[in-house]
Amino acid sequence: MSKQRLIIFDTTLRDGEQSPGASMNQAEKIRIAKMLEKMRVDVIEAGFPIASPGDFESVKAIAGLIKESTVCGLARALDADIERAAEALKGANSGRIHTFIATSPIHMQNKLRMTPDQVVEQAVYAVKKARNYTDNVEFSCEDAGRSEFEFLCRVIEAAIAAGATTINIPDTVGYQIPQVFGDMVGRLIQTIPNADKAVFSVHCHNDLGLAVGNSLAAVMQGARQVECTINGLGERAGNASLEEIVMAIRTRHDVFSVDTQIDTTQIVPTSRLVSSVTGFAVQPNKAIVGANAFAHESGIHQDGVLKHRETYEIMRAQDVGWSDNKIVLGKHSGRNAFRTRLQDLGIELKTEAEINTAFSRFKDLADRKHEIFDEDLQMLILESRSAQEQ
Numbered sequence: 003m004s005k006q007r008l009i010i011f012d013t014t015l016r017d018g019e020q021s022p023g024a025s026m027n028q029a030e031k032i033r034i035a036k037m038l039e040k041m042r043v044d045v046i047e048a049g050f051p052i053a054s055p056g057d058f059e060s061v062k063a064i065a066g067l068i069k070e071s072t073v074c075g076l077a078r079a080l081d082a083d084i085e086r087a088a089e090a091l092k093g094a095n096s097g098r099i100h101t102f103i104a105t106s107p108i109h110m111q112n113k114l115r116m117t118p119d120q121v122v123e124q125a126v127y128a129v130k131k132a133r134n135y136t137d138n139v140e141f142s143c144e145d146a147g148r149s150e151f152e153f154l155c156r157v158i159e160a161a162i163a164a165g166a167t168t169i170n171i172p173d174t175v176g177y178q179i180p181q182v183f184g185d186m187v188g189r190l191i192q193t194i195p196n197a198d199k200a201v202f203s204v205h206c207h208n209d210l211g212l213a214v215g216n217s218l219a220a221v222m223q224g225a226r227q228v229e230c231t232i233n234g235l236g237e238r239a240g241n242a243s244l245e246e247i248v249m250a251i252r253t254r255h256d257v258f259s260v261d262t263q264i265d266t267t268q269i270v271p272t273s274r275l276v277s278s279v280t281g282f283a284v285q286p287n288k289a290i291v292g293a294n295a296f297a298h299e300s301g302i303h304q305d306g307v308l309k310h311r312e313t314y315e316i317m318r319a320q321d322v323g324w325s326d327n328k329i330v331l332g333k334h335s336g337r338n339a340f341r342t343r344l345q346d347l348g349i350e351l352k353t354e355a356e357i358n359t360a361f362s363r364f365k366d367l368a369d370r371k372h373e374i375f376d377e378d379l380q381m382l383i384l385e386s387r388s389a390q391e392q
């Protein structure tokens with residue numbers, strides 16, 4: 003069965019940059035944009051052009067350089083924002099204006115101080131205005147995760163009628179949980195009469211650690227674009243992580259009717275680049291890109307992986323850009339891993355007694371040291387042999 007395309011919209015350079023302390027200069031943003039293009043990301047949200055002259059220049063430079071991915075600029079539903087985004091995107095091979103307005107009662111009443119009618123009117127105005135510059139216009143209902151369903155239907159139907167080609171449903175404050183969010187997105191697609199005229203997208207924040215789960219639940223109900231960031235960078239607890247979304251869909255191709263065009267071997271190099279540019283370390287146990295994501299320490303797991311990789315691995319380390327998986331020698335390691343590493347180092351222990359002595363010395367050392375490196379092993383064998391000779 004041929005799969006539908008899931009559009010990967012990366013917002014590392016916009017929402018990712020909104021992580022406190024993660025701001026990037028133009029040269030850094032260009033390096034990341036080029037990596038995202040190489041990874042075959044469909045849409046790169048390069049920034050928020052009205053936010054600062056630097057952001058405007060970065061979006062403009064990226065729009066001029068990137069040829070394979072669509073380059074997107076963010077704009078509130080305001081004249082000046084839309085004009086600035088259009089100006090920054092002028093040189094793009096393929097450009098998109100992404101305009102948004104909040105639709106939840108709490109945002110409309112307390113932040114915008116607008117009535118629902120005014121919000122609909124402003125949304126329609128903004129989409130029409132953006133359409134004067136490009137036929138690729140995305141409209142987002144900010145805080146859709148806490149918006150009323152009937153009002154969402156109303157504003158989205160109006161935005162599509164005004165010319166929006168992508169409708170984004172953000173869970174701006176990470177309030178949703180997968181089943182409820184998936185059902186909501188599915189119901190929107192089923193209920194809105196002109197829903198088939200636009201691609202439905204989701205943009206989930208990670209305040210409850212559910213951004214990826216919520217995004218995937220929405221994909222199962224018909225969303226065909228996911229907004230995400232490398233390493234899950236983003237405002238507060240971050241956005242849905244690109245690497246987790248893409249690898250979940252690739253690994254569980256048996257349950258998804260969509261696929262992405264991402265070159266997954268570029269994931270780890272891009273993650274490293276984003277981490278070094280922002281100074282945000284990747285936690286060791288982070289899925290896919292953490293240092294321990296393909297490392298095995300326990301004896302039972304090491305024995306299993308050495309006999310058949312798939313006993314404890316659901317993905318291949320090389321498929322996401324690691325050189326290989328890792329057998330880490332430590333106090334939980336067993337004989338099989340110990341002996342295999344010695345063989346890899348060209349060390350052969352001939353008798354059972356020799357192996358027993360060396361292995362028990364190894365366990366003593368592992369109690370004192372978190373990780374045993376090759377040099378430790380070489381030294382340990384020398385000492386073990388000389389002790390046996392005496």
Ligand code: KIV
Nearest residue numbers: 102142144145172174
């Ligand atoms: O989280 C959010 O609602 C956003 C919008 C601007 C899409 O980042």
Ligand code: ZN
Nearest residue numbers: 017174205237
């Ligand atoms: Zn966001």
